[in-house]
Amino acid sequence: MKKAEQITCLFWLVLAGALCAGSIRLKVGTPSEPGSGFLPFGTGFLLGILALVHLVQITSGKDEKEEPLLGEVRWKRGAWVVASLLTYALLLPLLGYLLTTFFFMAVLFSLYDRRNWWVAGGASLLVIAVTYLVFHHWLKVQFPAGFFRIG
Amino acid sequence: MMDLLNLILLGFQSALQPMNLFYCFLGVLLGTLIGVLPGIGPVATISILLPITFKIPPISAIIMLAGIYYGAQYGGSTTSILLNIPGEATTVITCLDGYQMAKQGRAGPALGIAAIGSFIAGTVSLLGLTFLALPFSEVAVVFGPPEYFSLMILALVILAFLAHGSMLKAVLMALFGLILTYVGTDNITGSQRFTFGFVELSDGFDLVPLVMGLFGISEVLLNVEQNLSQDVLKTRIKNLLPTRQDWAKSAWPILRGTVLGFFLGILPGAGPVISSFVSYTVEKRISRYPEKFGTGVIEGVAAPESANNASAQGAFIPLLTLGIPPNVTMAILFGALMIHGLAPGPLLMKDHPDFFWGVVTSMYLGNFLLVFLNLPLIPLWVRVLKVPYPILFPLIVLFCVVGAYSLNNSASDILVMTGFGIAGYLLKKLRYEGAPLVMAFVLGPMLELNLRRSLIVSDGSFTIFLTRPISAAILIFALVILSLSFLPNPRRKKPEAEEII
Numbered sequence: 001m002k003k004a005e006q007i008t009c010l011f012w013l014v015l016a017g018a019l020c021a022g023s024i025r026l027k028v029g030t031p032s033e034p035g036s037g038f039l040p041f042g043t044g045f046l047l048g049i050l051a052l053v054h055l056v057q058i059t060s061g062k063d064e065k066e067e068p069l070l071g072e073v074r075w076k077r078g079a080w081v082v083a084s085l086l087t088y089a090l091l092l093p094l095l096g097y098l099l100t101t102f103f104f105m106a107v108l109f110s111l112y113d114r115r116n117w118w119v120a121g122g123a124s125l126l127v128i129a130v131t132y133l134v135f136h137h138w139l140k141v142q143f144p145a146g147f148f149r150i151g
Numbered sequence: 152m153m154d155l156l157n158l159i160l161l162g163f164q165s166a167l168q169p170m171n172l173f174y175c176f177l178g179v180l181l182g183t184l185i186g187v188l189p190g191i192g193p194v195a196t197i198s199i200l201l202p203i204t205f206k207i208p209p210i211s212a213i214i215m216l217a218g219i220y221y222g223a224q225y226g227g228s229t230t231s232i233l234l235n236i237p238g239e240a241t242t243v244i245t246c247l248d249g250y251q252m253a254k255q256g257r258a259g260p261a262l263g264i265a266a267i268g269s270f271i272a273g274t275v276s277l278l279g280l281t282f283l284a285l286p287f288s289e290v291a292v293v294f295g296p297p298e299y300f301s302l303m304i305l306a307l308v309i310l311a312f313l314a315h316g317s318m319l320k321a322v323l324m325a326l327f328g329l330i331l332t333y334v335g336t337d338n339i340t341g342s343q344r345f346t347f348g349f350v351e352l353s354d355g356f357d358l359v360p361l362v363m364g365l366f367g368i369s370e371v372l373l374n375v376e377q378n379l380s381q382d383v384l385k386t387r388i389k390n391l392l393p394t395r396q397d398w399a400k401s402a403w404p405i406l407r408g409t410v411l412g413f414f415l416g417i418l419p420g421a422g423p424v425i426s427s428f429v430s431y432t433v434e435k436r437i438s439r440y441p442e443k444f445g446t447g448v449i450e451g452v453a454a455p456e457s458a459n460n461a462s463a464q465g466a467f468i469p470l471l472t473l474g475i476p477p478n479v480t481m482a483i484l485f486g487a488l489m490i491h492g493l494a495p496g497p498l499l500m501k502d503h504p505d506f507f508w509g510v511v512t513s514m515y516l517g518n519f520l521l522v523f524l525n526l527p528l529i530p531l532w533v534r535v536l537k538v539p540y541p542i543l544f545p546l547i548v549l550f551c552v553v554g555a556y557s558l559n560n561s562a563s564d565i566l567v568m569t570g571f572g573i574a575g576y577l578l579k580k581l582r583y584e585g586a587p588l589v590m591a592f593v594l595g596p597m598l599e600l601n602l603r604r605s606l607i608v609s610d611g612s613f614t615i616f617l618t619r620p621i622s623a624a625i626l627i628f629a630l631v632i633l634s635l636s637f638l639p640n641p642r643r644k645k646p647e648a649e650e651i652i
Contacts, residue, residue: 008581012323019330022345032611036337036344039599040330047326054319077375081548082573085368088552089565101549108545111375123542131549139206141557 005058012051019044077111084108096146097136101128159281162508166516171211171509178215179517182222183524187230187532188543192240193223195370197483198362199547201490202554209491210506214513216487220480221273221463221514224423225521228265228456229532232258241423241459244431248444248451255447263391264401264449265456266525272409272457273518276464279413280511284500287472291497294473296604297616301625302475303594303601306419308629310478310587313425318636321587324578328591329598331356338600351563358486360555360564361592364571365585367551371544372576391526393449401453404434408457415458416465422478423459423466430458464514470495471507475594479586482593 019040029035088104105124110117135141165171185196197216204212227242232249245265252261294302311321334345335355346352393401411433412426434454435444444451469475474496476482488495493503500507525532555568575585591598609615617623 004581012327015327015330019333026342026344030611031606031613034603034606036340036342039602040333040344043326043329043333047323047330050319050323050326054323057319074376078372078576081368081372081375082569085548085552085565085569085572089562089569092556092562092565104552105545105549108548109541111545112541127546127549131553135203135553135557139203139557141203141206141553142560143556144560144562 002058006055009051009055009058012047013055016044016048016051019047080111081108092146093144094146096148097143098128098132099146099148101131155281155285158504158508159512161505162510162512165210165505165509166214166513170208171214171513172516174207174211174215175218175513175517176520178218179222179225179520179524181215182219182224183226183521183532184535185219186223186226186228186242187535188538192366192370193220194362194480194483195367195547196223197480197487198359199367199550199554201359201483201487202557204487205490205557209488209493210509212491213484213487213506213510214517216484217467217510217514218517220484221460221517222521222524224456224460224463225266225269225525226532227459228269228452229262229525229529230536232261232265232452233533234536241427241463242456243424244427244455245452247431248446248448251445251447252449252452257447259390260393260397260449261452262529263526264393264397264453266391266522267393268401268405268408268453268457269460269525270518270522271405272412272461273464273521274515275409276413276416276461277511277514277518280464280468280514283468284472284507284511287468288497288500291473294497294621295619296601296608297619297622298625299475300598300601300605301616301622301629302419302473303598305625305629305632306475306477306594307587307591308632309419310590312632312636316582316584320583324583324585325587325591328588329595331361331588331592332595332599338596339603356567356592357558357564358483358490358593359558360568361571362483362589363551363555364568364573365575365589367547368568368572369575369579369585371547372572373579374540375544391529397449400449404430404450404454405457407433408454409461412458412461413465416462417468417477419469419475419477422480423462426458426462427455430454467511467514471499471510472497474499474597476590479589482590485593 023037023041023044026037026040027035028037028041084104084107088100091100094100102121102124105127106117106120109120109123132143136143166175181196181200182193185193196219200216200219204216207215224241228245228249231242231245232253235246235250249261249265252258307325311318311325332355334352336342336353337344343353408426408430411430412423415426415429416422431444431451431454434450435441438444438448438450440448466477466481469477470481470485474485474494476485476495485495488499493499493506551568552565555564556562558564578585605615606613615622616626
């Protein structure tokens with residue numbers, strides 16, 4: 001945990017540096033004529049100082065318990081959710097709402113129990129039917145039809 | 152007085168329109184539902200449903216979203232009492248005595264007093280909102296850029312001060328929220344900032360994918376890591392109406408909880424969570440038998456449940472009259488109002504009286520609906536609790552996805568939401584809170600605008616914030632709070648939910 005906290009502080013420091021540099025390029029201005037970079041520069045400066053204080057606190061403090069960030073958790077399930085979301089965002093314009101959502105929901109429904117694909121498929125069909133009716137017909141959300149023009 | 156009465160009647164006329172009544176019912180129903188279900192709260196739900204509300208009139212949308220917020224305060228107590236799992240952070244403290252009461256076969260009176268106390272507190276708080284809204288907005292009219300800037304600084308300071316974990320981390324998150332607001336077009340000069348040539352970034356980040364990712368997706372990512380067990384206590388829920396003895400014990404705690412909750416709700420940065428903790432502590436301290444708290448005393452349910460409802464409704468005062476959201480849910484409602492073309496603040500009541508009073512009076516109706524939803528339908532909510540998470544979470548994710556997509560009909564918003572979901576997950580793992588980030592993200596553009604305007608007016612002198620009396624008083628108050636955090640006081644340490652349960 002200590003290492004992860006230190007890395008986070010370094011991230012804040014890099015962000016603060018980048019923000020200050022970007023603000024100078026944007027023109028910081030003066031208090032009477034503040035430029036676009038005025039507040040971003042102040043924020044970056046403050047972020048840098050506080051990140052430094054935090055880094056010193058963490059480094060000099062005692063680490064109560066060395067617990068890894070992802071420890072013994074079932075992080076693979078989370079990774080599946082993230083991968084499914086990213087794939088969904090990429091495939092949605094290509095395959096359309098109905099087809100993409102069917103596969104997306106089937107993957108998510110079978111995340112806890114991979115054996116029951118039929119149930120997951122059935123549940124996905126039901127969800128698509130209901131959501132398509134509610135969002136597309138009732139709330140007039142425009143879903144992409146994709147290459148196959150389904151939906 | 153007659154003016155106020157006319158305005159209230161105007162409000163009821165608007166709130167009682169069949170469409171608005173329907174959305175009020177839908178809001179409190181959804182609020183109760185998500186309050187009952189652990190793993191999804193009002194922040195995530197409001198964020199998820201926000202894009203869908205673009206298709207309905209602004210008043211109906213805000214009535215529904217507000218209903219979700221205060222409805223969740225009612226619903227959260229059911230899981231705390233029957234499962235010892237708080238449905239919401241605001242009902243964490245209810246677990247202590249509520250669950251013990253349920254174990255002793257008194258789940259009925261515990262659920263009953265929670266609902267009745269919530270109703271009384273919510274209604275009293277609404278009366279406060281009704282009578283204080285006008286004076287508050289009249290005061291707010293004289294606010295200029297320095298006063299608004301100071302008020303926003305106060306809100307962020309209190310939020311950081313009351314953060315559950317490290318104050319330093321809360322400030323870092325608030326700064327990160329501010330940084331996110333700098334992306335896009337500069338409101339004053341019109342130049343592009345930190346867009347790196349991406350046209351998609353020229354309007355900056357949208358609030359909806361940000362909060363959906365931070366609160367919706369990240370919660371799912373955290374929850375799927377573990378197998379959530381939902382063992383509902385096998386007890387017969389009978390005698391929902393408290394006995395005369397229960398009433399005698401609960402009347403004063405309900406009243407004290409209401410007053411405390413209302414004023415803490417108005418305070419920027421505080422909110423229902425703090426109110427419920429403070430009211431429980433007060434009751435325990437003044438009780439003749441403090442040692443019995445935690446063993447199933449009804450005061451331990453009545454006070455915090457009243458406080459969190461009073462606070463939830465009191466929080467509408469700064470949002471609607473000053474245009475300052477006092478907590479993260481209100482910050483999202485602030486965003487919702489802006490998206491619907493309504494600027495929260497002192498002019499809202501003057502320019503859109505039917506909207507303002509329609510929303511306020513709808514909350515009276517919502518409170519009535521909630522009592523009827525909560526008491527007779529408790530067996531139904533208990534069944535809802537048994538919906539397994541493997542079925543629930545794909546639906547939450549799908550709602551997030553559809554919500555993010557429908558914002559601009561663009562799949563890139565799903566990617567942005569996923570990005571914030573991953574960031575939210577990692578930040579929660581590292582014990583950073585999302586609330587200061589969202590508050591700063593919402594307040595950021597106004598904060599910058601008011602700072603720059605103040606400096607232009609004062610010809611670059613920062614003393615403008617100290618020479619104007621209201622601004623100076625607000626900043627001194629913020630400074631006092633800030634200095635309190637440096638005092639070594641072991642009693643200031645706020646208990647974590649796990650420590651309490």
